[in-house]
Amino acid sequence: MTQRSITHPFGKKRRLHERVIETILFLFALFSIMITVGIAVILIRESFLFFSTPEVTLVGFFTGKTWQPMIDMFGFLPLLNATITTSVIAMLFAIPLGLFVAIYLAEYATDKVRGRLKPILEVLAGIPTIVYGYFALTFMTPLLRSIFGQETVEIYNTASAGLVIGILVLPMIATMAEDAISAVPKELRLAGLALGGTPIETTFRVVIPAALSGLSATFLLALSRAIGETMIVALAAGAGPNMTFNPFEAAETITGYIVRISGGDVSYNSVDYNSIFALGLVLFIITFTLNLISRKVSSLFYQEYE
Amino acid sequence: MQTQSMFGTKAEGLLLMQQRSRVSMFWKMIFIFATAIAILFLLLLLVSVIDSIFGYTVIRNEVDVPELVSGASSLDDLSRSQLEETARDNLSSGILRRVEYEKPIAEQSDRELRALIEQYIIKPSVLRSWGLWDSITKQDEIGAYMANQEDSYLIFKSWITPDFLTNDQSANPLNAGIRTALLGSLWIIAITFLLAFPIGVGSAIYLEEYADDTKLNRMLQLNIFNLSAVPSIIYGLLGLAVFVRAMEGVTSGAIFSAVADTTANGRTILSGGLTLGLLVLPIIIINTQEALKGVPDTLRMSSYGVGATKWQTIWSHVLPVSFDRILTGTILALSRALGETAPLVVIGASTFISVDPSSIFSKFTTLPIQIYQWSARPQGSYRNIAAAAIIVLLVLLLVLNSGAIYLRDILSKKKRMAA
Structure with a gap:
């Protein structure tokens, strides 16, 4: 508007x-x-x-460490834990890499190079997530298994899913972060250079701090995207809730559970059917909050440059 | 001679400068390296898919052609009468009765007969398949494997063939095709477009051309941004509860007494298309707003100046000028819908249908859902057809996107000519 x-x-x-x-x-x-x-x-x-439903309690839902609808155990912590594991792995991978790509594109690349690289990132961003899921299953998992050993890494594992989610959000982080960095006015860079800073010192001490609000908004949005990502975890992270902190073990995320349960034929009004909506609500609240914070952050710290 | 300054000697200063420029170089290297890695992933992604669609495949036939007809080495050698005879003699009575009922053997073409014989009599099955890379580098291993096999043969197979595009679904990866999935995807996209395009463009026109800076309008705008970041699976839950369940009468076609098949229960093309329509609506709105923002205010002013009303201005000046960009934005949004999997799985797309979708009240499957189903199976050869389906999907997206760019160029050229 x-x-x-x-x-x-x-x-x-x-x-x-x-x-x-x-x-x-x-x-x-x-x-x-x-x-x-x-x-x-x-x-x-x-x-x-x-x-x-009589078997479900709010306290049990938020504190229970077992999710086994068959035996009336509805603790969603294992699902949340797996979602956090994949998202954190994705962010650890994608934030530094995406930021570096963005800095390169905004500060170092010539117009010609940038003109060639940005379409590549756009292609990467336009590939459907199911293709990334296939990639996780047929490339990343065998790669991890050959590096860390067949015994340590299970066929389905959260590390592989997390890394591929990282690849998925990488172009998004790179392009949005590049926009944030490019929005910093040229005068600030010139001032930094005039004070005797090398280009890299100017970038790290002047430009990045000036672009911080846009960058944090980008990272929050990417985190929200990673948490809501479905097909990669459905294919690569494994089926079956598992309370584990080991990224090489299989563990089902919130989104993975919703897809698996709804993919089979669930009857309406069963506990299974209602449970996917409860988990959906949790997911919606988490991602919606992250999106709102992201918007607030970018407007809160937004500095008006003359 | 040493010059003193507050930072130390000149030599120390030079050393510091060298150090700082080394740090600069180091980080620059890191940045270039990171960018190279990002591009590498795109290549790896494509390579890993392409790797799976070609390669050596070991196939075992239940019955070999020479056993059926002596003297013939392949089905292509058989004459018309031999084909018919083979089919009649070897098909089990149940299948024969069904085939004769659907389309008598005498009326089938040679090609159909060969396919029939292959599917029901020869029954080839894949014992093992290798990717392209393994086929080239691990020839010894393949040879050793073949040495231990009897009754089977090795061929170099391309998994993506014309038959793959036109065949029905099948439990056997060798016969499986994606026709129903392709048709399903196209039907869904059509519904998505019909819902999202008018509403999306209308909303964008309101927000860009009419909306004053009131609290309500600001909320509308914020809401659209938020919606565009809601995970797609949430839209699936919305579609499941609203279209599949609450509106079952409408989406299954029962109200119009137009039920295409009795088992769909609201899990129809209509439900799927509407769900994806809601999903892409915020994207279309945002893209269209960007397009409208690109129209200069002078155009509006001159239109008002000659006495046009607001709507006349929008309809005959603002929209024609921005139409190319609106179209491109819409096509980009639709290509997002084309690749979307999770919401359709949630609303309950069928995983196995052998009948082509015939109306919006049919059951459906789509290309991404097929890829999901096939990738999730542990047997190796399903991975091959999943990869082949991925190639088809990517080509489809490529065609759609380059079509958008082509259209935009044509339209903007026309615009310049008219101006």
């Missing part, structure tokens, strides 16, 4: 059909609010049904 400097000379006093058109367009715009409300209502309603 950009505020236009011009308005129509007749202002609001317009013909009837003009107003009808505006109303219709407004209703279209309201439709997206309805999507959000729909998501919230449905997730909350089905979660309410889930928590009103």
Whole structure:
């Protein structure tokens, strides 16, 4: 929404059909609010049904270390733990690498090189996630197994899934971070160089701190993307909740569980059916909060440069 | 002679300078290295897929052709009458009855007969397959493996063939094809477009051209940004609860008494398309807003100046000028929908259907879902067809994206000519 400097000379006093058109367009715009409300209502309603099942308690859900619907154990910590494991691995891999790529593109690459590299990153970003899942299963896992040994690394493991999620979010981090770095005004760099700093000192001590708000917003958004990523973990991280901190073991994430349960034929109103909505609600709250913080961060620390 | 300064001697200063420039060089190397790694991953991704679609494959036939007809070494050697005879003599009575019922053997073409004989009589199965790299480097191992095998033969196979595109699904990777999945994907994309394009462009026009800076409008905008970052699986849950379950009467076609098949229960193409429509809506809105932002205000002013109303201005000036960019943005959003897997798995796409989707109330499977199903199986040869399906999907996306760029170029050229 950009505020236009011009308005129509007749202002609001317009013909009837003009107003009808505006109303219709407004209703279209309201439709997206309805999507959000729909998501919230449905997730909350089905979660309410889930928590009103006698076997399920709120405390048990948030503190239980076992998720075994067959024996009425509904502790979601193992699922959350696996989600955190894959996301942290992804971030440890993608944040430094993406930041370095962004610095190279924004500060060092010539226009010609940048013009060649950015389309490559866009191609990487446009590949469907299921292809990354296939890559995790057929390339990353065998690679990890040949490095660390067949005994230590299981066929399905969170490390492989995490690393490939890292590759998935890498282009997103690189392009968004490049935008943030390029937005820093040239004068700051010139001032840094004029004070006798080498290019790298200027980058690390002047440009990066100036771009920090945009960079942190990027990282938060990437984290939210990693947490919500589904197909890579569904293929590579393993089926079956497992409370483990070992990244070479199989463990099912929140998203992986939702896909596995809904992929089979679940009957409506069963605990299984309601449980995927409760987990969906948790996922929605986590990612929504991260997105909101990301927006806040970028506006909170946004500095207006002259 | 040494010059003194507050930072020490000149020699010390030079040393410090050298040190600092070495640090600079070191980091620059790191940056270039990181970029190289990012590109390397794209290459690895493509290589690992391509590696799986070619390679040596060991196949065992249940019955060999010479056993069926003496003197013939392959099905291509058989004459028409021999083909018919072979089919009649060797098919089990149940299958024969079904085949005669669906399409009598006498009416089938030579090609169909060969396929029939291969599928039901010869019954080839894959014992083992190697990727392209292994096929080249591990010839000794393959030779050793073959030495221990009886009744089987080794061929160098390309898993992506014209038959792969046109065949039905099959439990046997050798016969499996992606026709139903391709059709499913196209149907879904069409529904997605019909839902998301009008609403998306309409919303964007409202937000860019009409909306004042009020609290409600700011909330609308913020909400769209937030929606675009909601994980796709959440949209799947929304689609499951709303389209598949609550609106089952509509999405299964029962209300219109147009049920395509009785088992779909709302898990239809319509549900899938609507779900993906909601998913790409925020992307289309944002892309269209960007396109509208690119239209200069002078154009609007001159239109107002000659007495056009606001809608006349938008319809005859703003939209035609930005149409190429709106189209490109929409195609990009649709290519996102084409590759989307998780929401469709959640709303319950069928994993195995052998009938082509015939209407929006049919059961469906899509290309990404096929890739998911095949990748998830432990047997090696399913990986090969998963890779072949990935190639088809990537080619489809490439065509879509380059088509978008081509269209944009044509349209913007037209625009310049008209101006």
